[in-house]
């Protein structure tokens with residue numbers, strides 16, 4: 001039977017990544033007929049070239065690093081070897097397992113809902129597919145994700161250039177790697193490759209890594225990363241071909257040049273909006289070309305177009321993509337009567353060792369801040385992981401916690417505790433009234449919480465001991 005040239009549905013979703021899948025589930029769950037359009041259905045960015053393969057490479061680096069420093073505990077390990085094929089083999093085998101799980105869940109979506117094609121807007125409520133077919137929908141969710149920024153001059157370096165889309169396909173560890181960008185990808189990959197024995201240099205035009213807001217925490221991060229990686233901040237770095245590799249020239253806060261085998265470009269992932277025909281939809285665009293939208297509804301103005309995930313350019317993170325998708329899908333099904341949804345406190349973790357966490361608001365918005373240092377923290381010392389710093393931000397007059405910056409051992413777990421407390425609008429006093437087990441990294445929070453209490457009218461809870469067990 002020939003395929004229809006024009007499909008009709010309540011909600012059409014462009015892009016079957018994390019956000020698009022969540023939007024389709026939410027729209028269908030709310031009674032809408034749906035169509036989910038993607039050229040590949042190959043799995044999400046998270047599973048294929050994002051969160052999962054990057055954490056798998058970091059896991060290999062962590063294992064190598066742990067063995068290499070075992071001697072400080074009096075444990076002698078023979079010569080430590082690195083088997084490139086086995087390292088990348090595990091990364092890809094486990095990654096493929098996650099991809100297969102994602103593809104299985106895509107396969108469970110009714111076949112009539114899935115359309116394999118690339119879509120563009122062609123008028124209000126209308127889409128044109130790249131195979132000549134058309135879609136008419138009451139509402140449209142754009143969930144096309146983001147792509148690595150790649151200036152032409154860098155692209156011209158061919159396969160000497162790596163991005164998150166190619167780095168996990170390496171067969172061998174390079175001997176020397178330049179990393180451009182000290183954001184989430186740059187930091188995670190620079191430290192991981194360095195801890196796998198690669199000579200790594202990191203370059204950023206900005207003087208601040210990971211867009212960290214607190215200078216104390218940034219200084220701690222910089223000294224931690226500098227133990228493994230040669231860092232150049234505030235520089236304009238220009239690679240040019242040199243034999244099979246590249247010669248990097250940099251100027252700015254420092255000047256220099258050096259030769260590398262390859263360069264990993266991690267200078268941001270702008271929203272994937274090219275070729276979407278946004279001009280046909282009459283949407284107002286911001287200065288990045290992203291349709292203006294309300295984060296509480298994910299609706300673009302008063303139109304029937306919704307955004308979800310990285311394409312919205314708000315917080316390009318997995319949990320935000322899936323929350324965006326749920327909100328956009330539900331509201332697209334209910335269009336034109338969207339409900340407003342409260343958003344989670346902004347929260348990001350960069351999986352370096354130790355991890356970097358940014359939560360909520362910063363010093364600029366706070367009345368009071370409290371700090372902690374992990375250099376002498378008890379449990380951190382026990383495990384020889386005693387490094388890092390934390391700054392908590394609180395509002396006046398009662399010390400309600402509003403944000404935090406930290407680089408600390410078990411930062412991902414401290415970050416969750418703090419993000420949950422901040423989302424619950426807890427005061428420093430209320431958090432101090434919670435049980436703190438000894439000896440734990442969590443005890444490291446107490447100093448910062450007490451500083452906030454001391455600076456606000458509400459003091460340290462009077463039924464709580466103010467002393468500290470050894471090393472807390």
Ligand SMILES: Cc1cc2nc3c(=O)[nH]c(=O)nc-3n(C[C@H](O)[C@H](O)[C@H](O)COP(=O)(O)OP(=O)(O)OC[C@H]3O[C@@H](n4cnc5c(N)ncnc54)[C@H](O)[C@@H]3O)c2cc1C
Pocket residue numbers: 014015016017018019020037038039040041042043044045046049050051052054117118119120143144145146164185272276308309310311315316317318319321351
């Ligand atoms: C290396 C790396 C590591 C990361 N690590 C983490 C992490 O540890 N934790 C975390 O929270 N986040 C992490 N992220 C971010 C996270 O992966 C993204 O925020 C998330 O995957 C975005 O999901 P999405 O649905 O918006 O996009 P995607 O999953 O990219 O989906 C977009 C889909 O749209 C489709 N598409 C594009 N254009 C069209 C079109 N015209 N027509 C039809 N379909 C189209 C694409 O084929 C794709 O399937 C990482 C990202 C990277 C790159």
Ligand SMILES: NC(=O)c1ccc[n+]([C@@H]2O[C@H](COP(=O)([O-])OP(=O)(O)OC[C@H]3O[C@@H](n4cnc5c(N)ncnc54)[C@H](O)[C@@H]3O)[C@@H](O)[C@H]2O)c1
Pocket residue numbers: 180181182183184185186188203204205206208209210211237266267268269315316317348349350351
């Ligand atoms: N753990 C995580 O949650 C995680 C991990 C990886 C990626 N991600 C997501 O992926 C997104 C993209 O990651 P990313 O690291 O590519 O982007 P990013 O926005 O996090 O960082 C980009 C960095 O590149 C720098 N830069 C820009 N132009 C440059 C140039 N020409 N030369 C040198 N440096 C330059 C910027 O100053 C910035 O520090 C992140 O925003 C994040 O949301 C998340």
